[in-house]
Amino acid sequence: MTPLRQRMLDALVLHGKAPRTQEAYIWAVAQLARHYRRSPDSLNGAEIEAYLLHLLRERQLTRSNVNQAGCAINFLFGKVLGRDGSPCRIPLPHGPQRLPEILSRDEIARLLGCARTLKARTVLSCAYALGLRVSELCALRVEHIDTAADRMCVRVVQGKGAKDRYVPLPADLLALLRSYHRHVRPRGWLFSAATDPAQPLHTEQAQRWYWQARDAAGIYRRPAASMACATATPPICWSAVSTCTASRSGSATATSTPRRATCTWRGPTRQTAPAARR
Numbered sequence: 001m002t003p004l005r006q007r008m009l010d011a012l013v014l015h016g017k018a019p020r021t022q023e024a025y026i027w028a029v030a031q032l033a034r035h036y037r038r039s040p041d042s043l044n045g046a047e048i049e050a051y052l053l054h055l056l057r058e059r060q061l062t063r064s065n066v067n068q069a070g071c072a073i074n075f076l077f078g079k080v081l082g083r084d085g086s087p088c089r090i091p092l093p094h095g096p097q098r099l100p101e102i103l104s105r106d107e108i109a110r111l112l113g114c115a116r117t118l119k120a121r122t123v124l125s126c127a128y129a130l131g132l133r134v135s136e137l138c139a140l141r142v143e144h145i146d147t148a149a150d151r152m153c154v155r156v157v158q159g160k161g162a163k164d165r166y167v168p169l170p171a172d173l174l175a176l177l178r179s180y181h182r183h184v185r186p187r188g189w190l191f192s193a194a195t196d197p198a199q200p201l202h203t204e205q206a207q208r209w210y211w212q213a214r215d216a217a218g219i220y221r222r223p224a225a226s227m228a229c230a231t232a233t234p235p236i237c238w239s240a241v242s243t244c245t246a247s248r249s250g251s252a253t254a255t256s257t258p259r260r261a262t263c264t265w266r267g268p269t270r271q272t273a274p275a276a277r278r
Helices: 003-014 019-036 045-057 063-080 105-113 118-130 134-138 171-184 203-216
Strands: 153-156 165-168 242-246 252-256
Touching: 003 019, 003 063, 019 045, 019 063, 045 063, 105 118, 105 203, 118 134, 118 171, 118 203, 134 203
Parallel strands: none
Antiparallel strands: 153 165, 242 252
């Protein structure tokens, strides 16, 4: 690691940037250095402007990606190198804002039913039932699930905007989480990485599970640029009347909503299995 890269990492931590923002800024500056084949601190404003135009015209990146690269370069020159004035002389307007498309209840049932594993189905169900962003979903821990009868909520720690919040926990999702807990026995992270249980599930893996289930379910509309559009309107996406479980053949089977169990989250469970309806 070069001294300049270490200085930028330290500055990002001191300014309280999120881990994903740190990765994106470091990657953007590394791409700039790779493009010119020299250290980015030796570049001038004209060269940086030409690079951003190269991203727009030749590589045809989206406006949001180019804006992110420009913000990373401004952070490097302004906060790390301490140079007055912005090195980017072209405007960085916001990209176009588009509303995501909301999937129907039947599409949601088919998507959840086509999840390949119990872990993948639980991740997708939590995204739609709780309305969490993919980064918030991967950061969930076992102790964040509160199953008290007078609360029934999930604590989201340091979500969007570095804010904590509580979201309601549906009873049918709680039954699925208990089934997942009996089979997986998670410790610490609710969804841990497959290669290292001490690390949380990577956001790219969660997104990959979503696209695999979407293609298997034959859903060709793209709800959003991220994993599942669950952050837009979770009450519309999630059905409190019935849920969907996946069979070995990959088909979706509707099941009735189980009654609220009185057992605790981590203790031995004793609940009535929902009767399947075809």
